[in-house]
Amino acid sequence: MKSAVVQLPGLNRDRDMIAALTKISGKAPVTIWQTETDIPDVDLIVIPGGFSYGDYLRCGAIAARMPVMQAIKAKAEAGVKVLGVCNGFQILVEAGLLPGALMRNASLKFVCKEIKLEVVNANTDFSRAYEQGQIIRCPVAHHDGNYFADAETLQSIEDNGQVVFRYAAGTNPNGSVNDIAGIVNAGGNVLGMMPHPENLIEAAHGGSDGRGLFASALDVIAA
């Protein structure tokens, strides 16, 4: 499986993401710079975390309207897997690739800590290495991760099994509605999540609970 990592001014988790993809797939991802509109032929495109364009206007708003995102949107519509983590998730909702919006944390504080996630849907291209209902550890680091969607949208993503990860009981760090931490689009090939699985993939990180997500998306699940 070939992967690519998007690099935009202000994104700063790209190196962690490249390291995770390289270690888990055994192959370094290609990188896509902000001015590119000709996206290489890959199976997985990852938009990492950070503060693209200084978080100006709204987090992810400027990045979502760059030509590179139009090209990624076309790839997503053609079925290519797209993963957005943290600012990447914010960019995907601003670009309309995922429903809802990410607002300022209810506490108004930047949160940087470890939380627990419940795998609510283990039947997606991004979560099949986990067990249904499994609780995993994962770090979060964000100021605007408070997921919001209107009642009708919320009902539809819940009914369609589009909620993939929920903050486990008592660990919701940002006030997200229904404790939502990560969702997929209706087609199941675009996942956005606030927590950082790329920062928990090896012993040096203190655990490897995040590995399953990449193993699923890169199709390298040990038999």
Place this chain on the structure above:
Amino acid sequence: MINARVTVTLKNGVLDPQGKAIEGALGALGFDGIGHVRQGKVFDLQIDTADKAKAEAEVKAMCEKLLANTVIENYTISLA
């Protein structure tokens, strides 16, 4: 040249923790009798045309495409 002012506010029912914090701070300064405080954004734009209808249509398109996130925000436009 037409001057346009766009005001973007959160929709009713969308939690505004920043507005809440400001509400609390105003109370702490001794301002009583404050109802809810909601925080928004203001954009001042200059549109290079003399045609008001055209300017308004253009600013509306800007709001829909960039200035507001219509999932959570409303906007109003005033021209001068």
